[in-house]
Amino acid sequence: MMHVQAAENGNVEYAGNYNIEATGADNAAENNDGNVTTAAEGNAAAEEHIEICRLSARVADDKRRTRMNKKAMLEKQTWSDLPLELLHLIFCRLSLEDNIRSSIACKRWNTAAISVRVVNQSPWLMYFPKFGNMYEFYDPAQRKTYSLELPELYGSRVCYTKDGWLLLYRPRTNRVFFFNPFSREVVKLPRFELTYQIVAFSCAPAFNTCVVFTVRHISPTIVAISTCHPGATEWVTVNYQNRLPFVSSIWNKIVCCNGFFFCLSLTGWLGVFDLLDRTWNVLSLPPPKCPENFFEKNWWKGKFMLEHNGDILVIYTCSSESPIIYKLHRSNMFWQEMKTLDGMTLFASFLSSHSRTDLPGMMRNSVYFSKVRFFGKRCISYSLDDCRYYPRKQCHDWGEQDPFENIWIEPPEDLSSFI
Template structure:
């Protein structure tokens, strides 16, 4: 036994010496690169690239750690049925914050973006933006004088951005109606398109803005695209993403969620099946939904019936996971799924039953970095 222990320790020392010599050789090659240039390069990397670069050498590790920053996680806003107290849940720390917001009492939340909410008052029909972090309100014109806003509504940026566009879509058996408004316009532009009979009649339930167009995912999994510059509307002829075990009838839309990141569109499908399925739009392969494998490459998907988000540069426990707008253990933990580990958290055996969920009672909102 003593001889075996000696041989093992000798091998460990030999490997340590080899690694040390390789590290010294790598650092000698890098001496021509000034430290401020190396830090500048590291600061331009996202979190996943930063972690990978830190494995090159001890010098790269020190530089990578010195500039490594993680971004804040979105908060899950719970919308009360009555009263003025809104709950903001931070999934990264499992902490809830109560905030009294009488400014949006009885209003219906439609969408969130850039730290702002878009709301519609069902009685006065007023349409307005509200920032719960700045306690600021910004009203905008409404498209119809006697009609409430559809839930299928989205906007592109904060209300003071010059590129702001507000978009909504609704339909009947025969027509699809799209209304949109740009910052500075006095009234909305409303366009009606005939609905082809071979298209399923189903609500457009998830909307994202990407590369200058609005992408709309229907209850049946069809993908519609609207260009606000050319006023063109089309339904892409691609096979809808499959939600394992989800039937067509009876509100299956609660099991489909769509998010966008840097031009990449993701769809998360969950149902009675054991695990979620994640797709992305494969424009390069005949415009089809491509199932992703066992890793999200550090992307975190925060999914919800009103608004889904895709984020990078987040720390544990949300990085590389699907974060659902369901909270377990009396509000203490968010339900997450790790594609890499192929399990749910906090309970590995849980199943998500969306038929028991009350829709539109919560929404993800991005948190400003200075909060």
């Protein structure tokens, strides 16, 4: 029984051992299966990680290439693809020589440079000091002021300017003379009293056609016209009868154009003197319409006249009112209001006014007045494009200004000769 039992016990033990081993094998198999499953998942995760890295690298490479392309495009835009508005602002501030040099860079620059190219100089505003011999010249294009000592002008009063020449008058001696402030040339005229008269001349005194002209009021229907020329020994004065009333005074405006002197009276009537025939005629032409509130205190100081390419232009301005510009139509005998200057620039001062074309873009289609603000840095102007004054709210009350304190004059071609 014991053996059998033992055998049985042995068998039992063996069986138990077998069962245990089988169970362990099963567990091992399960463990092996588990290990195989974990490896597959790991491989998949590794492949996914590699793919993510590849995608990240590709994205980073694309971003790098995009940045490089943008940088290259920006570098090209810096020179050849700048906005036209910015190019205009740059080129309009360049001298003529620099403008021409810049225009050969590329087609786009050439177009922009030509559109604002300056082939004409703006006049300078010359100031007459109350004391001393130091005279200032303000350049509105460059916003610079130059000084020049001119003792030759001591005791004189400016009357008119044209072609870079001044016409001056010394009240104490009745001396009348031309003076070029840049060449220092002097051309004397016979003595003549010009205390209450406005004077003008046709061209520079170097030409044989130079004539000095003035008109004086005798009565509402009679004026005395006096003329002279360089080299003459005396003035020639002739009285003329007016068909229409013509009030001549120191507030008249005179302009010479195509052999005629045009004289705008205090009340806006236009008289014409023919240099060749020596005839005088007051045109039956209604005066230009004045702006509202024009007839205020010292209203006559806000009136200017000039010529441009054979046309006579009149400017009326009053305080904050927008200037009104008229052009004379001689064939149809009427004043036409101008809404645009077609790129032209006008320079208005009490004694003489001027016109220019082909100035910097920012100066075109504007009227520049003989008043400088902001410590001599900005000239008051009115833009017909923008319908406003510059600087903003800087319209000027002409009643406050001495009409003889400054005048527009053509600058010299070579600045180094006197600066």
